[in-house]
Amino acid sequence: MKLETKYQGHIEVDEKTVLMFEKGIPAFETETSFVLLPLEEGTPFLVLQSTKTPEVAFIVINPFEFVPGYEVKLPDSTIEALEIEKPEDVATFVMLTVKEPFNDTTANLQAPVIINANKQKGKQLLMSNSPYETKHAIFKETVTTKGEK
Incomplete structure (x- = not known):
């Protein structure tokens, strides 16, 4: 299937890779169909790209x-809801808020995106009673280490 994306332009994706989010993603409830694409080759960053709206694309990482x-x-x-049968079926990602400079980028650890890789079903899980933050600095160590000489 042909797809227009936010970061990669027009691409071809296998329909078997489409992830269904039955209730969408909070604030994007009408977006129920996504694909997971690499942001750039050789980086840990992925894009959760809507198949319907090119502008709806979230940068995600494996937390x-x-x-x-x-x-x-x-x-x-x-x-x-995701028909999970065993732990190996589950892939977990968190959305990033990309900032300038990039080392200030944060991750929303309170609302991971859970995907059943076998059934191609996904859901954003809101963990309200969680010790995690919505704006967790993922490069804390890198920033601290850089400043030390």
């Missing part, structure tokens, strides 16, 4: 690569 000890407990309702 476990950036935040030691990050944990997400999936409620039964999410496990049911």
Whole structure:
């Protein structure tokens, strides 16, 4: 299927890779169909791109690569809605708020995007009673280390 994207222009994607978000994403409830694309080759950054609206694209990362000890407990309702049968089916991402300079970019750890990779179903999970922040600095260590000589 042909797709117009925010970051890669016009591309061809396999329909089998389309992720369905039954209720959309908060504030984007009408956007129910997305694909996950690499932002740039060789980086950990991905784009959760709407298949309907080219401007609706979220930069996401695997939080476990950036935040030691990050944990997400999936409620039964999410496990049911996404038809998750085993932990290996689950892919977890968090959305970034990209800032200038890039080292000031933050991640929303309170609302991870949960995907059942086997069923191609996704949902943004809102963890309101969570110790995590909506604007977690993911490059804290890098910034601190850079300043030291």
